[in-house]
Amino acid sequence: MVPGFHGADLIVISIPLLLGVFWLWMIVDCINNRQLDQNQKLLWLLVVIFTYALGAGLYFFFGRSGTGNSSGRI
Numbered sequence: 547m548v549p550g551f552h553g554a555d556l557i558v559i560s561i562p563l564l565l566g567v568f569w570l571w572m573i574v575d576c577i578n579n580r581q582l583d584q585n586q587k588l589l590w591l592l593v594v595i596f597t598y599a600l601g602a603g604l605y606f607f608f609g610r611s612g613t614g615n616s617s618g619r620i
Contacts, residue, residue, distance in 0.1 A: 565599045572602040575610060582609070 576582070576590045590609045594601040 565602075568606075569594070569598055569602045572605050576605060579610065581611070 572594050573591065576587060576594060579587065582590065586609075590605050594605050597604075
């Protein structure tokens with residue numbers, strides 16, 4: 547083990563890193579989602595970009611497949 551580096555430090559470093567990867571994944575997924583029209587993509591992109599992990603989570607559950615609600619919007 548590295549001196550001065552403990553298991554709790556790994557958690558503190560990995561959670562923001564994983565959230566950042568998830569956030570970027572949702573941005574790329576939204577841009578490439580063919581089930582959304584241009585207005586829906588723009589709306590979802592704004593939500594994901596400005597609300598970070600919360601918006602990415604909302605998009606993951608409600609915007610990706612278009613099955614969360616009929617319009618694909620929040």
